Amino acid sequence: MHVHTLDLPVKMNALGATARHLGDFGTAHGPLAAEHLSLAAGVDVAPLLAGLDDDLCFAAHWGYLVRGRVVVTYGDGSTETCTGGEVVHWPAGHTVRVEEDTELVMFSPAAEHLAVMNHMLEVLATIPA
16 A cells, blocks of 8 residues: 555644644554665565565565655555655565665564564575675
């Protein structure tokens, strides 16, 4: 799911402050990790997810694409393209391919995403330098 920030419904607009609010933007549980990612065009994390259930990331993510463009592919084969200026929610069961240099701030269930990142590091360690 992705929505441009200016398309979020205005909840309050008073005293020089505008607050936009969209409820039901995914469900989180437990501690969240804050993450900042810089991803170069061409990055495709799919090969690094090989060996996980269905070869997909099993952590959900919420975040803000500062700039760039990524294509998210879900386990059912559906895709969505997310671009700079959008808030995103990627449920568990996805992979990501970067089409343009991207900067992204994400919040993810800490334990789940750490396990996925550790798996990716293990796969990377097997690739000859």
